[in-house]
Amino acid sequence: MDTTLFLPSASIDQTCGLFLEKILEANPRVHTELVEKAFRFSWNAHKFQMRKSGEPFLAHPAAVALILAEQHLDEVTIAAGLLHDVLEDTTISRDDLVAQFGEPITVLVDGVTKIKTFHMKSRQERQAETYRKMLLSMAKDLRVIIIKFADRLHNLRTLKYLEPDRIRAIATETLDIYAPLAHRLGMAKIKWELEDLAFKHLYPEEYKDIVAQVVANRMERENIIDSFTMPLRKKMDEEQVKATIVGRPKHFYSIYRKMVQRNKPLGEIYDLLALRVITDSVRDCYHVLGVIHSLWKPIQDRFKDYISTPKNNGYQSIHTTVFGEQGNIIEIQIRTWEMNQTAEDGIAAHWLYKSSKTEMSSDDRALTWLKNLIEWQKDLTDSTEFYEFFKIDLFHAEIFIFTPRGDLISLPKGATVLDFAFAVHTQLGVHCIGAKIDGKIEPINKTLKSGQTVEILHLKSKAPSINWLREVKTAKARSAIRRWLKTTGKHESIDLGKKIIQTSYKKLHSSTPFKDHIPGLLQFLGLNNLERLYELVGNGEMPVSRVMQFFQARKVKKSGPSTMVSRLMGTFSGRDQGIIVGGTDNLMIRFARCCNPIPGDQIIGFITRGRGISVHRQDCPNVGYFSSDSERKIDVQWDQGNQKKYLVNLEITGSDRAGLLNDISQVYSEFGANITEGVIKTLNQQAKIYFKIEIRNLNQLKQIFRRIQKIKGIENVRRVKDYIKYPQSEPE
DSSP states (O other): OOGGGGSTTSOHHHHHHHHHHHHHHHOTTOOHHHHHHHHHHHHHHTTTOBOTTSSBTTHHHHHHHHHHHHTTOOHHHHHHHHHTTHHHHSSOOHHHHHHHHHHHHHHHHHHHSOOOSSOOSOHHHHHHHHHHHHHHHHHHOTHHHHHHHHHHHHHHHTGGGSOHHHHHHHHHHIIIIIHHHHHHTTOHHHHHHHHHHHHHHHSHHHHHHHHHHHHHTHHHHHHHHHHHHHHHHHHHHHHTOOEEEEEEEOOHHHHHHHHHHHTOOGGGOOOOEEEEEEESSHHHHHHHHHHHHHHSEEOGGGOEETTTSOOTTOOOOEEEEEEOTTSOEEEEEEEEHHHHHHHHHTHIIIIIHHHOOOSOOTTOGGGHHHHHHHHHGGGOOOHHHHHHHHHHHHHOOEEEEEOTTSOEEEEETTOBHHHHHHHHOHHHHHTEEEEEETTEEEOTTOBOOTTOBEEEEEOTTOOOOGGGGGSOOSHHHHHHHHHHHHHHHHHHHHHHHHHHHHHHHHTTTOSSOGGGGHHHHHHHHTOSOHHHHHHHHHTTSSOHHHHHHHHHHTTOOOSSSOOOOOBOOTTTSSSSSOEEEOSOOOSSEEEOTTTOOOBTBOEEEEEOSSSOEEEEETTOGGGGGTTTOTTTEEBEEEOTTOOOOEEEEEEEEEEOOTTHHHHHHHHHHHTTOEEEEEEEEEETTEEEEEEEEEESOHHHHHHHHHHHHTSTTEEEEEEOOOOOOOOSSSOO
16 A cells, blocks of 8 residues: 555545455455454554654554455454554553453553563563563464564565664564564464565675576576476376475575575575475375375485374475486475465464464464463573573474374474473473383483384482483473472472571570570561571571571670581481481482592582582592681581492503403402493503492492402502582582
8 A cells, every 4th residue: 555645644534445445355354343443543543653764654553454464364353453553652551452442452462562661681681571471472362473473574574764783683583583483383474474584684695696596597497397297297187186286486595594504505406496286185195195206206314294293383294305307306295275274374274264262272283382382481580591492492393202102292303311201291200210212221311313212211219400401402391390499499498407507506505495586587687487598598598607697696695616507416316427418319418520429438518509518528629619618518427327329430450351341340249339331441452441330338449449459460440530620619
């Protein structure tokens, strides 16, 4: 439409009439009463406002509404498209909009509106919260994102009028967020136009070059497509298969990505052409596949059957790539008409056209990713973290893994055993210790590949640690681990903090019970409840010395000089021996990896911030990081009655000979030590052997040392300390 029709001087009746004609041309089923009301309201709200291009502001919401009509959306969505900027760019309030159009349309408009009413640290943080708000609005009504896509499309079409920095920011955001989101929701047509328009503005020279080459080769391209189409049409007629064949080139941004990824010029990219065969039934799809493979040789690793295993966004099609007679390569997609509509329009076709519902259905495959994303984001309180997580989750490629029962689970490329365990069931993930992958036992961090069958191994005694967050790629696994650590860690922090405070107070030998001081202590520290105090001390956020300052200020009687917390006593054993540690790492008592202490080693503890007590050997070089911090040191001792196993790394050197490995293994067996890992290296008749073994205590290790040293040819046995210098302020 002529944008001058939207000027304040134009006739609103004439402009509205012409606009409604355009809407009905695009979607004859629309009831125009609501659309007309929204048009007139938007006309008055945006009156006298102009865009950067110099055209009347109303031209933009009118264009957005027309895009929505072209997608065959209903009058409520089209009306919301007309109104989508009134809350953000005019003085109209939410209450005004509800009064005029009701809650459903207001929810759509509010869902598209950017967050700008509260202060944030950065533009990125505000942007992240806008995305989060948009996702939550989508959960209520998916038409929110469809309107947002239409809004972004028209903005991209008129982007040239903005400042260069703003153009780059919008184009980059489109490629980073909106195009991948359209792909995730199965909206291929929207995705392609978003990508090509963003590409045009972000890389103008590359865009012009590719367009020029594609136009120049148009005749050649059409001849190649005909060379495949004609024999395929003839063969399908012979087989009496009813189908439509459509030839299409790859989109410009898709071509550019192939050139970048393969580091080749356009002339050396041979799979730029595609045929689409659309049939009436799934049976015909597989019939056509057989016809194609009878005519041309397929490329085996380029065959994908997304009909039997649909993508997460609901996409279904068969893809096969074949060699033509002249050496040309072409991709052929085979799908039904229903699959084609879903592939082109995604959720708009798959969901809105069929049911006219506004809420997500539990069996709607295309929306599973969105529902999961909305659930997982609840555990992310930091906006920047959410933004990065959102971007990563949008881009991942899929792999398909089988359960032992034959169920198929989709995971992102690079997913691990732990990701798979959480994908099957949260409790299976929480207690995962490894897996059998095609019958072979593998650790929790083993990366999976498509087609593998995975059986999760688990123990009820196993529990997540903070290190698990490094071993997972999926949002579901990360969210579940964070939730477990947060819940369980809080309880253990409270228990540990209570013991630390009680022990420190007991050393004061006060004549009054601790409970009598609680109200004054909480007021002194600015806390609301005792449980929160215990938690802060237990997780290391508040030194116990800060708590003791309250009693020092009131001159509570105490014996000996004032000291910071250094040991836990009677709570554990009734004896003055500090905390007793056993063989099980948990959230609050952890054995430092830098020195791997075992019973018999002299050890020391350190209260870390948020990670409980870290136990080190006293000769560990990392002890120097905290030895001067008396507030965080704590005495720890071994539980002598503990029968747990501990891992030790050994290095054995000697003369290489037949039977050497067997002789060493016999020693481990004789003293009840279990080998978990072993590596042997030989050079010039010399052997260097590394073992990781499970032992009970230092005495057992000394016996093993003495026995191995007596083996013929052994020159040296030593415990590998392999200390790690950590860069952070607090060692692990």
